[in-house]
Amino acid sequence: MSQALHTPPSPPSTGATTPTGATGATAAAPAETPAQLAARYGLAVSGARPSLPGYLRRLWARRHFITAFATAKLTAQYSQARLGQLWQVANPLLNAAVYYFIFGILLSTKKGVPDYVPFLVTGVFVWTFTQSSIMAGTRAISGNLGLVRALHFPRAALPISFALQQLQQLLFSMCALVVILLCFGVPLSFSWLLVVPALALQFMFNAGVAMIVARMGAKTPDIAQLMPFLLRTWMYVSGVMWSIEKVMHNKDLPHAVLLALQCNPAAVYIDLMRFALIDSFHADQLPPHVWAVATGWALLAGVGGFIYFWKAEETYGRG
Template identity: 75%
Template structure:
């Protein structure tokens, strides 16, 4: 069998072909099909690349969840112990010392639900701040759509929430809250919250990739946001009993964290299910999910070619 010799496009040792007279380097590169290394793909192509790596995202999230408490003696139980211990502290301070439990019916289910749902958002945001800056070795070594990292971290927190929800439902049943058709409303509420959290995680991933110190500031901002989200007290009671400025009232009513917490409470707790849910709540929940989910993704994609650079 004879072998076929393939001639190189130009002689060995000779200079590569030059551009046409008056042709710029950019025009020369385009004519030969050359592109910038690490160039940001179009939005449609980026979404397709991300979807093609969905199995990696799922596996990465599951591995991170499994390894999260691997060095602790109680292991994965800390996924449940952390929000439960927080709830116990808040119950002592707000429920007993400050007497909030006298103003809120079913205070323990109210408080535990608020803590679990708030923890989902807070942990997703904190995970997003470290998605790029905490994985620079992976970002610099392998080519893949960088959005896979904050999405995987948000998915990890969603997996942890699903695990925690089983315990939350057992606690609610221990305090006389038993399964009803309204419990199904928690599914779309948590789905909207997951989209909201993922968008925020991607936005924080881009911000902290350039400014790592943001990760140190976030706990203080999240703590302030938590206190304004009705985790330990009833926003409706505050609005009813206090004459607050209009902008404060609007901020409390349209606070996205408070909206998602209220939706889950409305779904799971009888004393809230029997009350009239304000008509704007589902619309606001959908609006925040769309705004942050799409906006966060676009914001992250805009800086795709800059992640991992010194």
């Protein structure tokens, strides 16, 4: 019995015929591919990009993380400063004061613009929301590689949380804005309720652009160095410190330039906030179909930016 168990089988004779009729050694079974082995043992690629609906479900499941991360970032932003969280209001107010001196007084852009100080402060606060969201988005992945490589979560949570952080910052600043409006004689109005849909559309737009630049910044960190120049140029053509309507009325500009100024997304959201808050900013100063334009920009940037970011999900933090 023992000899039978330990005796290896005899090799086939040289002239033996294989089941297929070929002469020689029996053909070896083909080896399984890595994909077949993974399927047989129930293995999956680590960090593989999920489907778009699955990615949305995972992102929604991390909504508490997104909110907590944004709040923690906002709290820590001025933790080392003596004035602490007062800088959340002081920073945009100081920017508005500088712009008022340069553009309102030295360059006289306040001429013909009623309620210029509320007009300017509203523009500065709303523009800062967009500018800060995009700047934070450029470093959302490259500046948080330790978190990206250590934890498994939908990476879109990072640029969205940075946009949410800037929204929270804006809400703090809105308290100062309300005081300024009342001090300069702007009355309370039911139109102030339009702030809610206007900010919702702007947040969707900002988060979408933040996701676009986050993907670009993850591969090319130099984007963060170039972005301040692009944003500064964008600010100057967005009517933050001057009235686009006045310029269009007094200048013989090409139709393409007029259309670009009217449909500029930053200018659209600034105009909506001015229309909601400032009594002297009338509907005839708004671009045609302004709410449709604002919604279109929000959907284009929000949905398009999300899909663009999701397509590179499995590359973040690698290489």
